[in-house]
Amino acid sequence: MIFLNQLLQGVFLGGYYALIACSLSFLFGVMRIVNLAHGSIVVLAAFLLFVLADRFEISPWLALIAVVPAMAALGWLLQRFVLDRALRGGLLVPLLATFGLAIVLDNALFETFGADTRSLSPFIGDLSFDSWSLTDDITVGKMDVLILGSAVAMLGAVSLLLARTRIGRAIRATAEDPGTVELIGIDARAVYGMATALALAMAAVAGAFLAMRATFDPYTGGAQLIFAFEAVAIGGFGSLWGTLWGGIALGVAQNVGASIDPSSFFIAGHVTFLAVLVGRVALGRVAA
Amino acid sequence: MSEPHHPPMIPRRGALIGAGLLLASGRRARAAGAAIKIGFVSPRTGPLASFGETDGFIVDLARKALAGGLEVGGTTYTVELLDRDTQSDPARAGQLAKSLINDDGVDLVLATSTPEVVNPVSDAAEAAGVPALSTVMPWEAWYFGRGAKPGAPSPFKWTYHFSFGVAEFAGAYISQWSSTVATNKKVGVMYPNDADGNAIRAHLAPALEKAGFSIVDPGPYEDGTNDYSAQIATFKKNRCEIFNTFPIPPDFATFWRQAAQQGFTKIVKIAQTAKTGLFPSSIEALGSIGHNISSGCYWHRDFPYKSPLTGLDGHALADGYEAASGRQWTQQLGASLALIDAGIAALRASGNPKDKAAVAKALSTLQTTTSLGKLDFTKGPVPNVCATPIIGTQWVKGSGKFKLDYVITENSGDRNVPVSAKLLPYS
Numbered sequence: 196m197i198f199l200n201q202l203l204q205g206v207f208l209g210g211y212y213a214l215i216a217c218s219l220s221f222l223f224g225v226m227r228i229v230n231l232a233h234g235s236i237v238v239l240a241a242f243l244l245f246v247l248a249d250r251f252e253i254s255p256w257l258a259l260i261a262v263v264p265a266m267a268a269l270g271w272l273l274q275r276f277v278l279d280r281a282l283r284g285g286l287l288v289p290l291l292a293t294f295g296l297a298i299v300l301d302n303a304l305f306e307t308f309g310a311d312t313r314s315l316s317p318f319i320g321d322l323s324f325d326s327w328s329l330t331d332d333i334t335v336g337k338m339d340v341l342i343l344g345s346a347v348a349m350l351g352a353v354s355l356l357l358a359r360t361r362i363g364r365a366i367r368a369t370a371e372d373p374g375t376v377e378l379i380g381i382d383a384r385a386v387y388g389m390a391t392a393l394a395l396a397m398a399a400v401a402g403a404f405l406a407m408r409a410t411f412d413p414y415t416g417g418a419q420l421i422f423a424f425e426a427v428a429i430g431g432f433g434s435l436w437g438t439l440w441g442g443i444a445l446g447v448a449q450n451v452g453a454s455i456d457p458s459s460f461f462i463a464g465h466v467t468f469l470a471v472l473v474g475r476v477a478l479g480r481v482a483a
Numbered sequence: 484m485s486e487p488h489h490p491p492m493i494p495r496r497g498a499l500i501g502a503g504l505l506l507a508s509g510r511r512a513r514a515a516g517a518a519i520k521i522g523f524v525s526p527r528t529g530p531l532a533s534f535g536e537t538d539g540f541i542v543d544l545a546r547k548a549l550a551g552g553l554e555v556g557g558t559t560y561t562v563e564l565l566d567r568d569t570q571s572d573p574a575r576a577g578q579l580a581k582s583l584i585n586d587d588g589v590d591l592v593l594a595t596s597t598p599e600v601v602n603p604v605s606d607a608a609e610a611a612g613v614p615a616l617s618t619v620m621p622w623e624a625w626y627f628g629r630g631a632k633p634g635a636p637s638p639f640k641w642t643y644h645f646s647f648g649v650a651e652f653a654g655a656y657i658s659q660w661s662s663t664v665a666t667n668k669k670v671g672v673m674y675p676n677d678a679d680g681n682a683i684r685a686h687l688a689p690a691l692e693k694a695g696f697s698i699v700d701p702g703p704y705e706d707g708t709n710d711y712s713a714q715i716a717t718f719k720k721n722r723c724e725i726f727n728t729f730p731i732p733p734d735f736a737t738f739w740r741q742a743a744q745q746g747f748t749k750i751v752k753i754a755q756t757a758k759t760g761l762f763p764s765s766i767e768a769l770g771s772i773g774h775n776i777s778s779g780c781y782w783h784r785d786f787p788y789k790s791p792l793t794g795l796d797g798h799a800l801a802d803g804y805e806a807a808s809g810r811q812w813t814q815q816l817g818a819s820l821a822l823i824d825a826g827i828a829a830l831r832a833s834g835n836p837k838d839k840a841a842v843a844k845a846l847s848t849l850q851t852t853t854s855l856g857k858l859d860f861t862k863g864p865v866p867n868v869c870a871t872p873i874i875g876t877q878w879v880k881g882s883g884k885f886k887l888d889y890v891i892t893e894n895s896g897d898r899n900v901p902v903s904a905k906l907l908p909y910s
Contacts, residue, residue, distance in 0.1 A: 197716045200745075204712040211709075302528070310532030312732050316740070317770035324743035324772055332716065336744040410736040410768045414530050418707055446710070454713040457704040458676050 196332040201454045202447060203333065209426075209446030210343030213439040214404055216423035217349050218397035224433035225370045225390040228278060231293040233423060234416030235300035236395060240266050240402030241315070241411050242304055248318040255315045255403055263399045270395030274388045282387075297416060304413035315406040323407050342404050346442070349397060350435050356393075357435075366390055425468045431475075444471075518561045519553065519836050521826060522583035524594040524604050525819070529571025533762045534596035534619070534815055540804050541819040542566045548793045553827065556834050564823075565589065569600050577603035584611045590836055593826050595619045595819055598678055602629060605642040614843040615642045616829065618822045619781065619815070622648040622868045623686065624678055637866035641839075643846040645825065645858050645869040647781055649683065651896055652873050653690035655779050656755060658895035659875035660696070660725055664908045666752045668696045671723030673714060673738065675730055676703035679758060683729050699723050706731050711738045715745045724752040728759070735759040736769055743772050753777055754909045763811045766878045767886050774880050774887075775909045779873040782817030782855055783891055787899050790854040792824050800854065811885045821853035828853075856897055872896025877906055 219233045230236075240262055247258040273296075281292035316323040326336045357363040365386050368376045373383040405411060405419065422445065430441025445464050452463020523542060527535035542564055549562040565587055569576035576599065583589045584607065592615040594604035601617040606629060608615035617625070625644045631637060660666065670691060674680040680703060688698050699721045701714040715738075718726070726747075728735065735756060742748050759765050760778035767773065784801035795803065800820065801812035828851035830836040833844070847867070849860045860869045875893035882888055890904035 197713075197720075200716065201712050204710055204741075208710045305528055305532065310528070310536055311764035312533070312736070312768045313764070314736060314768035314770070316768070321771070323770070324740040326744040326746075328746065332719075334745045336741070339744075408737075408740070410733050410765070412530070412733075415733065422709070450710050450712065453704070453708070453710065457702045457708075457714060460708045460710070461705050 196330065198454060200333045201450045203335070204339075205447035205450030206443055207336065207339035207343055207446070208450060209443030210339070210346045210439075211404070211408065211442070212422050212426040212445055213442030214342055214346035214349065215401045215419055216426040216438050216442055217346065217353070217435070218394040218401060219420075219423045220427045220430070220433070220435060220438040221353060221397065222391065222394040223427065224435065225366055226278070226282070226387055227370075228282070228289045228293070229424075230394070231290060231420065232296040232300060232416075233293075233398065234418070234420035235297040235304075236266075236398045236416075237402040237405055237419055238411050238413065238416040239300055239304065240399040241406035242308055242313075242413075243399075244315060244403055244406060245313050248315060249313075255318055255407065259399065259403055262403075263396045266399035267392040267396040270392040271388045273395070274391035275384075278391060279384060279387065301413050301416060308413060310412060312410045312412050313406070314410040315403065316408075316410075319407055338404075338408055342408065345400065345404065346439060349400060350439055353393070353397070354435055362386075362389060422464075425464065429468055429471045517837060518563055519591075519830060520563045520565060520587055520589040521823075521830075522580070522587065522589040522592045523564055523566040523823070524569060524576060524579055524583070524592065524600060525566070525596050526571045526576075526600050527568035529569075531569075531571040531597055531599065533764065533813075535568065536762075536810075537804060537808075537813055537816045538566065538595075538819050540807060541816060541823065544793050544795075544803075544820070545823045549827075553830065553836070555831050555836050560836060562827075571599060573599045573603050576600045577607050580604040580607035580615075581611070584608065584613050589613065590839065591616070591826055591830060591842060593617065593822050595822050596815065598624050598628065601625060601644070605629065605639075605644070609639055609642045612641055612839065614829070614839055614846055616822065616826050616846060617642070617644045618646050618871075619818050620644075620646055621679065621682060622646045622864070622870060624682055626865055626868055628678065628682075631865070639867045641843050643843075643849075643860065643867050643869075645821075645855075645860075645871055647873045648864070648870050649686040649690070650864070651870060652683070652687055652757065652779060653694070654895050655873040655875045655893060656687075656691065656727070657694045657696075658893045659755065659777060659779075659906060660753055662893055663905045664752050666724040667722065668725070669699060669721055669723045670696045670725040670727055671699045671714075671718035671721065672726075673711075673728040673730060674700070674703060675706050675734070677706055679729050683757075696725070706734060708734060709737060711741050712745065714738075715742050715747045718742075719745070719747050719750065722750055724750060725755065726751050726753070727755045727757075729757045730759050732759040732765040732768075735765070739769060739772060748772060749910055751910055752908045753906070755779075760878065762813050762815075763878075763885065763887050763889070773878060775877060775907050777875065777877045777892070777906065777909075778889075780814045780876045780889070780891075781871065781873060782814045782821070783874060783876065783889070783900065784812055784817075785891055785901055785903060786817060786854065786856065787901070788852060788854050788856050790820050790824050791852060792827055793820065795820075795854070797854065817854040821855040821858075824853035825849065825851055825858055856899070872900075874900055875906070877904065879904070879907065 247253040281289040369386040426442035430437030448467035449464040452459035525535045552559040567579045594617040784797045786797040833841040892906040
């Protein structure tokens with residue numbers, strides 16, 4: 196029974212990783228950019244929500260209505276003024292640009308907000324630690340259900356958008372070959388701008404749940420990046436639903452590792468990540 | 484220094500030239516003596532920044548107090564405090580110390596807050612032969628962690644440290660857990676696989692067992708772990724009514740929320756945290772499940788001691804900080820001020836603050852009172868170290884302008900510190 200609970204919590208943990216990873220996965224799928232500033236952007240959104248909640252007493256749920264579009268706008272600017280130029284410089288430059296952006300964001304947040312540990316949990320009542328007890332050993336956290344649900348909803352919405360809408364088709368076509376789509380009258384730059392806006396909107400949602408589930412400070416971003424990246428890698432680069440399965444595989448592997456020995460939490464996750472990568476290479480199915 | 488190109492390999496020569504120049508310029512200004520330079524290294528930014536948050540305020544206080552110079556043996560020296568930020572990076576801490584020693588020619592290095600700052604600074608000072616004093620990290624990790632052997636003579640000639648150690652934690656915990664809250668004496672522990680966690684597991688857990696507590700230890704975990712269901716299940720199965728942990732703050736928030744989700748916090752009567760819970764923000768971030776978490780402090784605004792340098796007692800220091808910053812006082816205020824208090828006391832006691840050997844010798848036998856209380860380097864527990872107390876405390880719902888109040892619940896470490904509240908059960 197205890198082991199079953201471990202597995203269940205692992206699945207929920209995976210949902211959290213997937214939620215954090217959505218934006219990273221999408222941006223890579225469309226623009227082939229590994230956004231090393233992803234963690235810092237998520238934390239930036241968390242800080243915006245925190246300011247609205249703490250200074251203006253706006254519930255984080257309501258505040259999302261303002262913060263998601265704001266982050267989307269920021270995404271468009273980011274593409275226009277940073278990523279667009281960086282993309283012209285080859286493969287390495289976007290990597291360096293986003294790495295630099297992460298450092299700038301972290302330290303700007305520190306200068307503005309100081310070193311304090313914050314959380315949105317105090318602004319949402321008991322939700323972040325409330326739960327349903329199924330048996331003595333098995334409990335389901337309400338926040339965990341909400342996070343997994345949001346991850347599925349967000350991935351579903353983006354998949355639908357890509358599959359069914361005009362913008363979606365334009366994004367997919369641009370991802371395939373930005374040069375060719377320009378020939379048929381699609382402005383690749385505008386598509387990239389929209390894609391980055393969408394990615395940052397997703398990062399804003401991730402930031403909200405990060406800040407409700409746990410705590411954050413200006414330097415929290417980096418640690419979030421690695422699990423998001425592993426979830427994307429395990430699920431297959433560029434595959435949105437793969438990111439969900441990748442996150443869950445990572446979360447379950449970590450929890451199974453921890454139930455054998457608490458110190459194997461990370462190593463179990465990393466080994467899974469490596470095994471999947473090596474497995475892909477061995478099978479000759481390297482996505483990218 | 485006038486020679487930008489002198490090789491850093493020979494700091495002694497550089498320091499002599501520097502001292503000569505300073506003497507010359509001092510003579511021009513007044514008949515009195517030279518300038519003393521003191522380096523102050525702490526983490527002001529980066530993940531450890533909550534330790535360094537109050538240091539700007541403390542350094543300013545000290546600069547004001549030292550504006551008229553420092554008189555030692557009939558000579559008045561001007562004092563320059565050079566404060567440096569490690570950005571929470573141990574490698575940078577070591578480089579800053581070397582630069583203070585070689586480029587600025589400091590006469591004394593002060594360092595505070597966590598092994599990531601103190602150990603590299605102490606190592607650099609020891610290697611360069613410059614006296615250094617430090618605080619706020621368990622002294623075992625400072626003394627044994629840097630290569631000293633139990634029972635053997637101290638390998639350190641230049642570096643000194645005053646801080647709490649495992650024995651002080653054990654004393655405070657045993658006193659705290661035997662006070663007003665009745666429990667089944669079963670202690671669930673979460674000690675991470677890092678320098679602090681391993682030292683605590685090796686030394687604190689046996690001391691607690693000796694005092695009649697039974698320890699339930701699921702084993703070391705890595706910092707940054709995101710799920711603790713396995714440990715929570717173990718604690719629930721064993722019905723641990725006391726919980727003790729030494730985690731980094733984000734890990735504790737994740738753990739404690741999960742513990743609440745999975746019903747462990749309903750069992751816990753005393754939740755005793757260290758490392759997390761030193762500063763109000765990490766407990767505030769927990770929301771309502773942060774109320775009544777117990778902690779231990781190395782300084783508190785109710786400490787009855789005056790800082791000899793600034794003349795401020797605990798209340799004046801804390802109130803001054805709150806007025807200047809608009810933020811709640813933290814326990815680092817008293818520790819950082821005590822570090823400067825003690826450094827100045829050693830310079831005074833040396834007879835000649837420009838003589839590095841004399842300053843180091845003064846540190847080795849230093850007896851002085853600071854905002855932390857009495858420091859006595861002649862008593863051990865080992866050479867180069869003075870142990871300072873841990874006082875049991877609890878975070879309770881705030882009654883004034885801040886969300887939480889930090890009350891003293893036991894004083895076995897220093898009976899002069901007044902107990903201000905009875906320990907309340909967590910649940």
